[in-house]
């Protein structure tokens with residue numbers, strides 16, 4: 262008997278003194294999906310997942326995990342969940358294998374330590390001290406520790422924050438393999454490409470509130486346009502937003518710091534028209550980029566701010 | 572069993588043991604430090620009794636010369652002839668115990684609050700009177716002993732042992748816990764089904780394993796280098812050491828319950844330990860402190876541990892005589908353990 266939702270929370274609120282970290286969040290994570298919480302730093306992602314894991318008491322709201330509540334079924338839930346927290350430094354003097362053995366010993370059921378090493382590709386590092394691991398390897402160890410109990414529900418809080426691109430790719434492969442095997446995962450990130458690539462559904466959060474929810478495709482489609490044209494003019498020469506909006510295929514115009522972003526449905530119509538406009542006004546372009554719309558554009562569209570520069 | 576890699580308590584204990592063993596500094600503080608301290612103090616105080624007392628004879632006249640010669644007969648005095656300025660300077664700074672001013676009457680100048688000055692005066696007086704022709708009216712015979720167990724080093728070794736059990740217990744446990752908290756590991760641990768009491772117990776058990784070696788090394792050193800005796804039973808000694816270790820493990824847990832930083836816990840640690848360094852009879856007997864302080868001093872766990880160690884090592888006391896001390900340490904252990912479980916900060 263599986264409950265219809267792996268996680269369900271209603272009206273979740275968390276205050277730290279005057280700071281409102283989470284501001285009335287409703288979430289539902291379905292069994293077998295990889296659900297993403299996407300938002301800038303300080304959006305309340307860590308606070309939310311720590312409340313969902315029974316590590317912080319909420320100021321208000323209700324939480325149900327695997328059909329259970331923390332008040333009544335704490336011990337059982339601890340056995341069934343796996344987690345990678347945002348800021349855990351494992352003991353530096355233990356080896357990779359010893360660290361896994363330590364955590365494995367807390368669980369009644371779970372996988373062999375060697376198998377957990379294999380899942381994250383750390384077999385050759387089994388006797389290395391944690392101190393000797395790279396950032397990416399430490400993060401893979403954290404995920405192996407989270408997996409060693411074969412949890413029914415896995416929490417990953419910013420698993421790739423601060424890693425170089427290659428290490429991020431390796432972690433993505435691990436998460437994608439988990440997803441392919443039908444694991445239920447709640448993942449937080451402030452990288453839109455990560456959410457787009459890894460998650461079945463994404464909740465976009467900002468200032469402790471959910472501002473959008475859907476599959477990455479749905480969210481991008483909600484822009485009403487699939488492409489983005491970005492340009493900047495020399496000497497800050499400006500084009501009137503009204504003139505830009507009148508161009509064929511443009512659905513939205515956003516100007517910030519001298520850079521103009523057009524959300525565009527039919528790029529083959531917009532670009533020639535834009536070029537003609539620029540030539541007519543004798544404006545010199547210093548930059549012109551077009552790309553497929555991403556979750557980044559969704560966030561920008563919803564908040565007027567960019568995800569990264571927080 | 573192999574699949575789980577042993578029970579959680581075993582794994583938690585192994586974790587701490589591995590961390591302690593893989594830390595060269597910790598090994599130094601636990602093993603080398605007490606031995607070096609004992610060695611230094613043992614050598615400094617080894618030949619305490621037969622040290623000669625310095626006496627100055629003021630002036631360089633013929634009378635002064637004969638006084639120097641008369642005092643030179645007494646081997647327990649070391650005599651120098653000095654001018655009056657230098658003689659008083661040395662008396663003031665404690666470098667001579669007595670100044671003899673030849674003349675009629677013969678004058679002794681000294682600080683009447685200093686014990687060695689009184690002794691020097693007695694010796695100098697006898698030597699000078701004898702040189703002037705005084706005859707003793709009774710024959711006297713001296714019989715001396717050098718009993719093991721009565722020397723300063725015998726007093727010191729149990730004190731150092733107690734100090735070491737306190738220091739390593741509190742530092743070992745307190746530091747480890749705060750570092751674990753600072754690294755976000757405590758939070759990660761409570762996100763797993765780990766039992767909190769097993770975590771604490773694991774810390775204490777790892778300490779106890781170390782303790783066996785630690786106590787063994789210090790006692791063996793005391794016995795081999797200075798012949799410090801073990802007059803009571805090994806069992807009784809073990810019970811006292813265990814009680815002390817548990818008391819200080821509990822205190823270590825207690826001071827580490829709340830601080831988020833190593834600096835924070837260091838402050839609390841010193842606050843707890845420094846008074847005991849001074850009061851609990853490590854380097855000198857606590858009975859030297861005013862009577863009014865004794866009830867308080869007796870309450871301190873290090874006092875109980877030191878008294879217990881001395882009773883079993885030096886007096887060969889049976890377990891019945893140290894029950895009060897054991898109860899004191901047990902009270903500290905249980906009390907601090909219970910309070911820390913209540914106030915412990917797990918994140």
Ligand SMILES: Nc1ncnc2c1ncn2[C@@H]1O[C@H](COP(=O)(O)OP(=O)(O)O)[C@@H](O)[C@H]1O
Nearest residue numbers: 277280281282301302303304305306307308309
């Ligand atoms: N322990 C705390 N005390 C006070 N404020 C906090 C605490 N933890 C988080 N906050 C604040 O709550 C907000 C949300 O933080 P967090 O949940 O860590 O965001 P995210 O994980 O999305 O970066 C931030 O403004 C942060 O400064």
Ligand SMILES: [Mg+2]
Nearest residue numbers: 306307347419
């Ligand atoms: Mg965070």
